[in-house]
Amino acid sequence: MPLHVLPGPEIGCVWKAGVSGVYSCLVLFRLTNVATPLWRFPYEEQLKVKSESQKKVLQTLASRLRELGTDKLEITQKPDGLCCPLRSIVPSQGILSVCEPTTGNMPEKHKQVAQCYEEFLQQSPLDPCLLFHQGGHWRELTVRTNSSGHIMAIITFHPQDLSQDELCNQKALLKEFFTCGPGAVCNLTSLYFQESIMTRSSHQQSPYQLLYGEPYIFEEVLGLKFRISPDAFFQINTAGAEVLYQTVRKLSRADKNTVLLDICCGTGAIGLSLAHQASKVVGVEVVEQAVEDARWNAAFNGISNCEFHSGKAETVLPQFLMSREDDRLLVAIVNPSRAGLHYHVVRAIRNCEAIRTLIYVSCKPEGEAMRNFLEFCCPPDSGKKLVGEPFSPLLAVPVDMFPHTMHCELVMLFTR
Structure with missing residues (x-):
């Protein structure tokens, strides 16, 4: 932390x-x-506040998709104006009491x-x-x-x-x-x-x-040991991270015929925690120290079906997708910073027909992530080179990683 x-x-x-x-x-x-603006509220009240905030995100996404003229009525005509079902917020497993x-x-x-x-x-x-x-x-x-x-x-x-x-x-x-x-x-x-x-x-x-x-310092998550360099990203709430990764694992539905793309992978935590149920994991991360950590973490934990690439996702991912020769289905998991995904990353995922499932983990879904959501789900646009079949939001699961604040992680499942 x-x-x-x-x-x-x-x-x-x-x-x-x-x-x-x-x-x-x-x-x-x-x-x-x-x-910590919510420190005065009992934790159950904090969860209600955050749940309402995430509901507004999904309502905004549905409204924006209507404006873009999407023809998928199941997106824009959900109860309460949501673009997809919203599950109950998953509470944090590690809460620091803020009595004073x-x-x-x-x-x-x-x-x-x-x-x-x-x-x-x-x-x-x-x-x-x-x-x-x-x-x-x-x-x-x-x-x-x-x-x-x-x-x-x-x-x-x-x-x-x-x-x-x-x-x-x-x-x-x-x-x-x-x-x-x-x-x-x-x-x-x-x-x-x-x-x-x-x-x-x-x-x-x-x-x-x-x-x-x-x-380095080290952390254990879901039975795996992770090495963390000073420059590497790692979730600040370890107990909450376990719940977050378990949520991603369930939504991915990956099996031995699936290749997982772990985009913005950091030290490889998400990909490594899902590696046992997938055929292969391919991680991409811009921070070289984090990639070195990810490779060490895979070797130390005896995981051999993972590979990690250092570089900007907007450069590495399109090259990987164009060069792949097998026909296995791809599941893309993205966990970008608040700046969201680069447009070239969105375009590469949108235009790759082998990617039928996309999981987007966002700590600020009302920010730049909303731009990404719209780019993934909007009708085809040749001018923007978004020619692939649009994704549809299928499910949203908020996970509280930051008690006493207004923030939580929103896990969005998109399919097509």
């Missing part, structure tokens, strides 16, 4: 020694209400690392970097933990015009603080440092430098 903290005045006010209790409490309330605003929605260990980082910033002669053009150096802290309590901390740093000797000195001070100084109480498993002149950089753009400890 990762925590991201940017150094700034509000974070400083919360943890800075000597700040008045009243002001600190007000800031904590503000932070809690922004990060000071608790937040994160483990105590995460807050301890953030507090120590704040203490380090206060004693550092270098300023935080809030806006690049205003100078400063210390930027984001990311904390990742697993169910065993291992902790990976990643600190990003803007080098500005520091020399290599000065950079080495800052890295040494940071390492000393977290291994021998006050930060040693965090008992970090891994401490990474990344020099970056951009808001967010990949390992390829700005390598993660291991200052201390182990290069």
Whole structure:
């Protein structure tokens, strides 16, 4: 479960020694209400709120498809104006109690690392970097933990015009603080440092430098062990991830005559958890470190029917689909970021007749994912090169991965 903290005045006010209790409490309330706006509601009420939100997504999709002139009446004439049946939301299996605003929605260990980082910033002669053009150096802290309590901390740093000797000195001070100084109480498993002149950089753009400890943390999901690099995506709610993957497994209905496409596969969690019931799994992921993890995960868990490809999905997937020679049916599972799928990925899936089943996992279905839904389901459009038979939404299953927030994962099953 990762925590991201940017150094700034509000974070400083919360943890800075000597700040008045009243002001600190007000800031904590503000932070809690922004990060976990549903914390005051009993969990059953939270689920009702989220269910209504997902219902609006399906109503919007049905309305937009009507506007596009779809001729599939079963899509646009469902009860309640939904485009397909909506199952009851699957509750989270790991809920942090938020009885007070000071608790937040994160483990105590995460807050301890953030507090120590704040203490380090206060004693550092270098300023935080809030806006690049205003100078400063210390930027984001990311904390990742697993169910065993291992902790990976990643600190990003803007080098500005520091020399290599000065950079080495800052890295040494940071390492000393977290291994021998006050930060040693965090008992970090891994401490990474990344020099970056951009808001967010990949390992390829700005390598993660291991200052201390182990290069990876590990997590177990559905009886499988996963290696996780600092740059690799992994679901933040491990217990919830198990339920999510089980949901995807049931909807896929994959068998030994099926090839699963795991698009935006990260460390391979979805594909590997379904590999035993499929003929083959082909994963695609842009983050090279995650692909290396996925290959290690397959080998470690003794799974031999998976292959993982590094590169942009909009490049790798069309090439794979054009070069395949067997006639086995394909099931596509996509789990993109909030930015959604690139148009070329949508076009490749839509125009591949062997793909009869599509499962779309979205953490923000009302955003760019809605654009993808419409592209998959709209009538054929030669101008946009969407010439394949349109998909139809068959079922929607919300899975709550983020208690106390407005967000949940929506698993959409499309068929044709």
